[in-house]
Amino acid sequence: MKDIIQQDTIVAIASAVVPNQGSIGIVRLSGVNALEIAQKIFKPQGKPKWQSHQVIYGYVKNPITEKVVDEALLIYMQSPRSFTREDVIEFHCHGGIIPVQQVLELCLEYGARLANGGEFSLRAFLNGRIDLTQAESIAEMVGAKSAYASQVALAGLQGKLAQPIRDMRHNLLDILAEVEARIDFEDDLPPLDEEQIIQDVEENLIKIKHILATKEQGELLRSGLKVAIVGRPNVGKSSLLNAWSKSDRAIVTDLPGTTRDVVESQLVVNGIPIQVLDTAGIRETEDTVEKIGVMRSLKAVNQADLVLFTISGETGWMSEDEEIYQQIKHLNIILIINKIDIAKENLTYPPEIKQIVKTAATIQQGITDLENAIINTVETGITQAQDLDIAINQRQAAALTRAKVALNQVQETIDNQLPLDFWTIDLRSAIQALGEITGEEVTESVLDRIFSRFCIGK
Numbered sequence: 001m002k003d004i005i006q007q008d009t010i011v012a013i014a015s016a017v018v019p020n021q022g023s024i025g026i027v028r029l030s031g032v033n034a035l036e037i038a039q040k041i042f043k044p045q046g047k048p049k050w051q052s053h054q055v056i057y058g059y060v061k062n063p064i065t066e067k068v069v070d071e072a073l074l075i076y077m078q079s080p081r082s083f084t085r086e087d088v089i090e091f092h093c094h095g096g097i098i099p100v101q102q103v104l105e106l107c108l109e110y111g112a113r114l115a116n117g118g119e120f121s122l123r124a125f126l127n128g129r130i131d132l133t134q135a136e137s138i139a140e141m142v143g144a145k146s147a148y149a150s151q152v153a154l155a156g157l158q159g160k161l162a163q164p165i166r167d168m169r170h171n172l173l174d175i176l177a178e179v180e181a182r183i184d185f186e187d188d189l190p191p192l193d194e195e196q197i198i199q200d201v202e203e204n205l206i207k208i209k210h211i212l213a214t215k216e217q218g219e220l221l222r223s224g225l226k227v228a229i230v231g232r233p234n235v236g237k238s239s240l241l242n243a244w245s246k247s248d249r250a251i252v253t254d255l256p257g258t259t260r261d262v263v264e265s266q267l268v269v270n271g272i273p274i275q276v277l278d279t280a281g282i283r284e285t286e287d288t289v290e291k292i293g294v295m296r297s298l299k300a301v302n303q304a305d306l307v308l309f310t311i312s313g314e315t316g317w318m319s320e321d322e323e324i325y326q327q328i329k330h331l332n333i334i335l336i337i338n339k340i341d342i343a344k345e346n347l348t349y350p351p352e353i354k355q356i357v358k359t360a361a362t363i364q365q366g367i368t369d370l371e372n373a374i375i376n377t378v379e380t381g382i383t384q385a386q387d388l389d390i391a392i393n394q395r396q397a398a399a400l401t402r403a404k405v406a407l408n409q410v411q412e413t414i415d416n417q418l419p420l421d422f423w424t425i426d427l428r429s430a431i432q433a434l435g436e437i438t439g440e441e442v443t444e445s446v447l448d449r450i451f452s453r454f455c456i457g458k
């Protein structure tokens, strides 16, 4: 697969496409005709030599109508010194939507094809510049919702996951070669060093388990947590959202039933992206709009990873709180006792609730306690993996698990003194599984699945 030379020259807008934002927009061409296309539609000022890695100033111009589309800077990166290892041209245009779209259209008119999502990265992979884990890290970096997630993606891009996987795979390939040699030419060779093999397999298993332990952290960093604030009207749910997000995102009044729709805010706590949902106070109501709001609250609750069940310290636990609690107690809950500044004495609540945080939202009190409580509920998976700066994704975890199972099988095969042919079968499946992670062994359909999730232009 790696030998196939890509025939098409692809083009895409590489920068974000948002009106009124971004002062520079980039259109990127990659492929054998990139330079030829660029020379047709770009008129440099003066007579530059179109040297690789030099910036050329000029105008993008329709060669037939002579209509100037944009004033731009052009960079030519000659193969193989480019991201894709193909000839690459970048047009650095004025930002906004229109200039980049017009440059893109000109490129299409003069022989380029619109790139599929992830196709630049796919080419970088096929041309051996990056491996699959690095390609996945690029997509992750683009989608990172926190500085920590971005840092982990950067580690992946630098090969911090690929390297140990490759090392293990090569070690297993060496062992496989030793075993196969004994099958083919048993008489001419010294006996197999079984002790060494047993030790190597054990060490690889330990490494694999260590890397597998980063999966939970990976999921947290990538998708983050969805947290819903729920409770009866007027306990201070919206005030809590505002205090926590340091904004006045949600409307707060002293009227019960103020919040009608789900109000969302994005936060980052300890590097974990958190989507906070403030919901309508739950109660029986005849008001049509409020009724729909209550239905939405219940839906949000059921989709949340964590529920902040909020009650008022002023009134203490009421029968209305009890009713809501009965509906949500099977979920992952932190009890928020708000209005602690005007709380009555002797607050009671169901003793089975273990996580309690006291807040006074209107005076920003208790927010740090709230964040600590949230981190506590998700910490288990993280602590184990903290010495690693990588975090594997689901695909990588599935392949690693297959490698682990295969190596366990190798151990059993050795223990039971089964013939060498059996050793090779399990060794091969471990090698195959590790090769799928880096892409040394991968099918086209797996590649399709990985790269199709990328955005256009990557």
Ligand SMILES: Nc1nc2c(c(=O)[nH]1)N(C=O)[C@@H](CNc1ccc(C(=O)N[C@@H](CCC(=O)O)C(=O)O)cc1)CN2
Pocket (backbone or CB within 6 Å): 077, 080, 081, 082, 083, 085, 090, 129
């Ligand atoms: N303008 C621009 N900025 C960008 C990118 C880009 O493609 N264009 N990148 C795109 O992701 C990232 C930088 N990553 C890059 C990685 C490798 C190469 C590259 O040309 N590598 C060649 C050799 C480089 C040299 O010798 O100078 C190689 O590894 O063969 C370029 C960009 C982020 N910023």
Ligand SMILES: Nc1nc2c(ncn2[C@@H]2O[C@H](COP(=O)(O)OP(=O)(O)OP(=O)(O)O)[C@@H](O)[C@H]2O)c(=O)[nH]1
Pocket (backbone or CB within 6 Å): 232, 233, 234, 235, 236, 237, 238, 239, 240, 251, 252, 253, 254, 255, 256, 257, 258, 259, 260, 279, 280, 281, 282, 338, 339, 340, 341, 342, 359, 360, 361, 362, 363
């Ligand atoms: N003293 C005190 N008052 C608070 C506190 N939190 C909220 N309040 C007040 O309680 C009232 C209701 O606050 P909201 O934040 O609108 O309550 P809510 O739970 O979102 O109400 P609904 O959207 O109607 O369900 C407002 O008058 C707030 O100023 C607090 O910690 N202490």
Ligand SMILES: [K+]
Pocket (backbone or CB within 6 Å): 233, 234, 252, 253, 254, 255, 256, 257, 258, 259
């Ligand atoms: K209210």
Ligand SMILES: [Mg+2]
Pocket (backbone or CB within 6 Å): 237, 238, 239, 250, 251, 252, 258, 259, 278, 279, 280, 281
């Ligand atoms: Mg509210």
